[in-house]
Every structure is written in structure tokens, then in C-alpha cells.
Amino acid sequence: MILLALLSAASPSHGAERFDYQLKPRQIAPDTWFVEGRRESFSKTNGGNIVNVAFIVTDEGVVLFDTGPSRRFGEQLRLAIASVTDKPLVRVFNSHAHPDHFLGNQAFADVPLSALAGTAAQIRQNGDSFATSLYDLTGDWMRGTEVAPPGEVQRAERETIGGHRLRFLAFEGHTGADLVMLDETTGVLFAGDLVFYQRALTTPQTPGLGHWRDELEQLAQLDYRLLLPGHGPLDSERAAIGQMLDYLAWIDATLSRAATLGLTMTEVMALPIDPRFAAISLTRYEFGRSVAHLYPGYEEAAF
Template sequence: MPPYLPSLSRRRFLQIGAGSLAAAGLIATAPHITAFAQDVNEFMKGPPVPDIKPTQLSDNVWMIYSEDVFPTPGNQGMMCNITFVITDDGVVILDSGGSLQIGEMAIRMIRTVTDKPVIAIFVSHYHGDHWLGNHAFVNEYGQDLPIYAHPHTKTAIEGVQGDLWRSLMERWTEGATLGTRVVAPNRTTNHGDEFRFGEVTLRMHHYGVAHTPSDICMEVVGDRLTYVGDVAMERRIANMDDGSFQGSLDYIDALKAEAGSAIWVPGHGRATDDLMQWNRELFAGIYENCLEAVENMEDMARARERVMADPRVAEKAAETRGFDDNIGRYVSLAYLEAEMAAF
């Protein structure tokens, strides 16, 4: 064991993960130490993820549904839906999940409904709970498996976001995702691109900054269904640290107008017909009140009072998971964005 590694029990080392130790600065940054950390992370592997039976959403689209929306040791990082499309040519994955183990579970479950191989993956954005499962799919279907993402998403995963998210998932799950390797997208896609897989057409949508600068939503044209990733969530506010409230409002308006789907599928939560409208009302209730507070030279505390009094927000508070713990942060982010817009 390298001389700079602190004394840890084997169990604790497994829980934390070598990648997380390196990210936290507990392993020296010398090249041979960094290489050791990477080797250990790949050698050690967290436990299998329990099977989750897929549910059918439309003629061609299925979902492996995640009940949880935050990563914990108990759910082993299973916090993001895995959506897949069965075509004559094979299976197309819309976000592969948050770890090697989750991806392996998804492969097992896909095989319960079809014997067709996976032929492509589409990644909605660079947050790792949506793409770290790529590792399992390239293990099973080859390193050349096409993995598509927006160019900015691809660059972000190849850069700091890749290892950052691998380490975060290890830490949040106390090592349950150990063994997961960063497998970045190897293809790019942009707004308006269409892909034909047998009888199924997928159309890509991107309308600027929403949850992140490079969210791609994937319309399954014939099914009148669109997978929206984290642009909208069912009864939960998306993390907006990398995004924009006004951008989300504009994105939702454009997507609804252009896709016109009857079924909207989020990365977190159930697919519903009112998903986009529900999220738009909540975002507007937060941002418009912050913008009005800024224009009236009111402080952030007053902005929060305005937000909480807005019926679009108040009526959703009780049914929105994590609302009480996060509404202060979202008001803060919206207020800062409103200040930038106003000045």
C-alpha cells in the first residue's frame, strides 16, 4: 500500500472508494498514487443492484423506474429512470443510469422483454446519475457501441464532470458504485437531428440552457412520447446550479410547441401528460416573484415571501419531494439570476 494512504479498515476503504479518496485529497497526487487509486477503483466492485421490473409506456418505449430521487447507500445510487426503446433494429437506451451495477441490472431487465441487442445510447446531460451505466453496456456490447450526447455534454464528461460524478456517486452510496469506469459519449448530436432505427424515429431537441447548458430531449415520434431528462421532473424541483429558471421556461415552451407529445418522460419520477405544465408553473412561480422583488429593490427574504405566497408554488409544496429542504436554495439561485437579468 502506498505510503501516503491513511490507515483505513478494508471495509471503510471499500465504502469510500479510491476515487473518492483521491478527489478528497486523501491520496497524494503523484502519478503512481493516482494510477493506484484508479486501479483499485476498477478492481473493487460494489454489490449487484436488485432487479426492477420494466414497465411499458407506449408501443415501443419501456422504463425501469426509480422510486428514489436522491442517491443513498440503501438504493445503491438507483435514483434515475432508465428508459429504453425497442425497435426492429435493436434496443436504444435513453440514459443508462448511475453506475456499472445499475447498468448491469438494466441489461438483465431488458432481456426479460426482448432478446434484441442494445445498439445505441443517448445521454440527456452530463450529470452522472444519467450516464455512468454506460460502462455496463460497453462491457456487454463492445467498446464501439454508439453513445450520443450534445457536444457540450460530451466535452464535460471527458473533462472534470466525468471523474467528479464517479467520485460523488461512490461517496453518496458509501462505495456501492465502486468499479464503475467513466465511459464518455463517442458521438455527438444536435437539435433537429433525426435517427431512424427500424420503424422508429428519434428526434433530438435542444433549446438552450435549462437544467444544464446542454440538455437534449429525445422525441420518439410515432409514439407521441418525449424523454425530457431533467428539464422537468415529476413532483420534484430539478437541481438548478448549472441551469437557468428563465431558460427552463423558454425551453419548456419551445419543446411543447415543437414536440407536441402526449407522454412526457422525466429522468426522475413517473411519466405523465401534465409534466411540462406542472414544472412550468412551479418555475414561473419561483422566478417571476424573484424578478419582481429585484425590480422593486426588495431583498431575498422578501423574494422568498413572495414565492411562498404564490398559489402556483403553495399548492405544489406538499407534493414536491425535498421542497422544504431545497426551496431556500432555489429562491437564492432564482434571485441571483433575476439580478443578472435586471441589471
């Protein structure tokens, strides 16, 4: 035991590589940087780095959209931002109340932090239990992480920050309170988890798949050039919303039909997934979770 402890203490690379999220901002539009997470679910290997965050370097300073899954992530994100600009952070936004999007807030305690009123309320209500479950899933990556709820309410309105004309939109489809930010100056749409791309969507708090689809139809009407999903790659071909609509419609139809046939939840979870969704990561895993969240409602509607 003593020998092992000495060996691990003597290995510098072991210590240096531990808990390093390897955040590498990539410029994707004028003043606009994207930090892409892995297309995976939470694990002790990825430390919760499964989420996209992005920032705009405006004339006034940096505007950050989402802070990641842990205090360590937030701190490393701050360093990554400092590696591309010496401008100060001026605003931070949380897109919604899922833990991978806001548990980095602690690292930005000196910056005005805004979210929709519903998001702030959900973070105050569920933040601790979300943090506890992330501790279970990712372990020590989370050490020192505490919930820091946003202090300011963001409304659906336009605001110009440092020469960037930003439009904020309030949706509900993913969690009941989902902030979307459109930079009208560059045409970049920061979609949060209203849009997953090439990575299966998650449904634990959705008010309903039909509601989500209606909002995606509205999102599709916006004048944007690049879409940054909450999970998955950048979309420069206006393909992500179409994939979401198709996949949501398929889940909706599959669960409706299963309920009409009287299938049990276990039978529904085992149903084949349409091959046209084969390229989307984690479809089988997330479909099972979605059946658990949503199927009881479909069964009720069928009787």
C-alpha cells in the first residue's frame, strides 16, 4: 500500500492529467467561440464534459452562454476564455436548469449571472439533488462544486452588448424554462438543449413532445446562419432542427401506437429504433429513459 502511494505521488503526469477537461475554444464566427463537449452520457472518465458552452468576445467584454457541469469545469473554462482574450467577463447566462449547464456558475461569482425566472426557480429547488446525482455519476471531478443560482432574471427581449445585438427567446419544450439567444449581429443561434444534434435528446422535464415540436417550428423561422446545439456538433446547414422534429415525431408516434396496443413499458423499451436515427449517439439509452419518463402519460391518454 505504501509503495503504491509513493508511486502515484511520484508520477507527475498522473497528477497533472487528473481532472483536466481539456477545454479548447474554437472560433466559429466573428467574435464567437465554441467549446464542444463529448457526445456521451455522464461518466467518471468525462467528468460531465458532455455539454457545449460558447462565448462572444464583444467590445465591452465576454458574454458566456452556459458554465458546464462542475466548479472545476467553470474554473478551467475561465482560463480557456483568458487564453483567447484579455477582455473581462461581463455577462453569464444559464440556458436551463440541467446540472451540466449551470454547475460551473461558482467560477463566475463576480459576473452578473442571468437566467429565465423559471430556470432560477428550478435551480433553487432541484439544484442540490442534481449536484448529488452528478457526484454519483462522475465522482471527484465534482469536488468542491456547490449550487450557485443565477441572481438576475433574463426576459425575452433584445439587448445590445458591446456591439452585438442579442435577442433572447423564452421557450419551454425541454424543461419548462429554456433560454435561447440569437446574436443578430453574427447570425449565430445559441439554442441550448432545445436542440440536440447527432446526440439523442433527453426528456426528464419536458412539458410534452408536441409542445417541444411547436417551439422548434418557431425556432426554424428565425434568421440564423449557424446553430449551436446544447449537445452535439455545430450545425451550419440548418439540419439540426429538422433532425429534432423527425426524431420527436417518431418517439411520439411510437409511444402512442404502443399505448393503443397495450404494450408494457418493458416491451416498449425493447422496440426497434428506426434505422434512420442510427447515426445519433445514445439513441437506445435515451429512448429507454424517455419511455420511463413519458410512457405512463401515453397509457393514460389511451384509456
